[in-house]
Amino acid sequence: MVFATVGGCSTHRRCVLGLRTLRPSPLYFSLTPLRRNHPMAITAADVKALRDRTGLAMMKCKEALTATDGDLEAAVEHLRKQGLATADKKAGRDTNAGSLGIAISDTAAAAVLLACETDFVSSNDEFKAFVTKLAETALAAQANDADSLMAASFADGTSVNEGIVAMVQKLGENMKLAEVSLVAGDTVVGYNHGGRVAALVAGKGDAGILRNVAMHIAAANPEPVALTKDDVDPDLLNKEREIISALPDVASKPEHIQPKIIEGKLGRFYKERVLLEQEMLVDNEDGANVAAYAKSKNAEISAFVRLAI
Known part of the structure; x- marks a missing residue:
């Protein structure tokens, strides 16, 4: 037995x-271990972590996490099996190249910088067309930053986020929506120099005159950081004052007169970095600054944007 x-x-x-x-x-x-009857709760942080890894829409990420009981690595694998997460392995690559696109309506204009890894892709016609499509979408959605545009959708209903992921999969390089800007005014113009430097100008008057100003902005070196003196970032001004105060010909002067010397020397900074104070570079034979040039042409400038690779 x-x-x-x-x-x-x-x-x-x-x-x-x-x-x-x-x-x-x-x-x-x-x-016997009990089998869990209820799926693990998926948090917003979990969804964001997966989105950062894959670049996919929040809903797609949540669906993948739900399907894999909240396991991030399993969710990435789940998405890759669906052909949706090939961007994941490219996400850490540097994006030192890119292209600029602009879109203009009667009273507003948008500029978009989409970064990629190489000039080879940035010069690709399909890539450049996609960047223009992004600018048109930014204009239609009135998106004035990258987050706002990422939350928008193309005319066919596809999200911008999903569109970028699809382009990554197709062209094989990491891409990042680096900058998005919007301007509005009575008259709006733009200038795009080969997808490398773009400028938008809003104001009043003849569009041709304002376009000359946009060309000036694109060509200016150093680039303008503000429209008027009052618009300059206080932190930038304080840094400039600090640099000037350390110059030997200023530091050697009596302390009580140094502030006046510093303010005087700031005049050069304003002429180099404030748009309306800069010498006009286009259609200008008498050396007038941008403010005087616009006034002589019965034009006004109310806003500008400059983006560059």
């Missing part, structure tokens, strides 16, 4: 051949 012990209970059974299937004791069931 043979005896077997299962779950602490001794059960009689036949020897070797013709063994009967034993019925587990109640104790066996009590020791």
